[in-house]
Amino acid sequence: MVTSQHEALHRIFQEDTSLLARTLERLELPFPEPLQVSVLNPELTEIAPIERRVDTLLKLETKLGDHLLVIESQSRRDDRKTGSWAYYLSYLHEKYKCPVTLLVICQDAVTARWARLPKKIGLAEWPSLVLYTIALGPDNVPAIIEKAEASSDVVLTVFSALIHGRSPKAGDILEVLATALDTIDTDTAGFFAEFTEVGLGNTAARKLWRGLMSTKTYRYQSEYAQQLRAEEAARNVLVVLKARDIPVDDSARERIMTCNDTDLLREWIRRAITAQSADELFD
Incomplete structure (x- = not known):
């Protein structure tokens, strides 16, 4: 596949x-x-x-x-x-x-x-x-870990991050990439921020990247960071419900995971602590 x-x-x-x-x-x-x-x-x-x-x-x-x-x-x-x-x-x-x-x-x-x-x-x-x-591969593509070099060629730094996504150098590359993206126009930077996340696949480096995008402040990331925070909050709602053995049907799960309102999701987390059913979140 x-x-x-x-x-x-x-x-x-x-x-x-x-x-x-x-x-x-x-x-x-x-x-x-x-x-x-x-x-x-x-x-x-x-x-x-x-x-x-x-x-x-x-x-x-x-x-x-x-x-x-x-x-x-x-x-x-x-x-x-x-x-x-x-x-x-x-x-x-x-x-x-x-x-x-x-x-x-x-x-x-x-x-x-x-x-x-x-x-x-x-x-x-x-x-x-x-x-x-x-x-x-990671044995011949340079790991770009210097801010000046990353800023001089952002796309090459994205490629370096993808190639080294499973190597110990991944974190250092992602740190300078996040900073380098702030030196180009916000639309392009936002595109490559999401491109990087997708390209890292199911790796620890992807979690590092999502952490950078959701916790630090860059010009290009406001909408992207909002999306990441909403996804994290939605998963927390489901975690609380699962911990309390409250069943969640497909309809409720989809409603939770597609919600982009972080304030509402925080309210659902609060309700999930005492709710007797998933439907009570939405009342």
């Missing part, structure tokens, strides 16, 4: 198409400098009823000619990807008649090291095809 965490890891390259060049420059890879980058339709389905879709597909216009970049989010080792990735590259090479490169984004170093290994199709001693990738 495709998760929001999976989507964020590759979609960030759609949100800021110049991020690719900046990231590869950090790695000192011999990659053609893109003069222009455009996001293409990632649909690779053929006439036959076999659907194939890459995560993100970019077209790079360089001095050396056009170049396609396939970006895949990968959460774990999956040897079945050898055939899928080979298909993507050969199909795109044939369709667009230009070089194609596969970039794999990983949130753990083990998966990144696996992704960098040559993927062979054919006999071991005489493979018909050998596939190589560029793999980005």
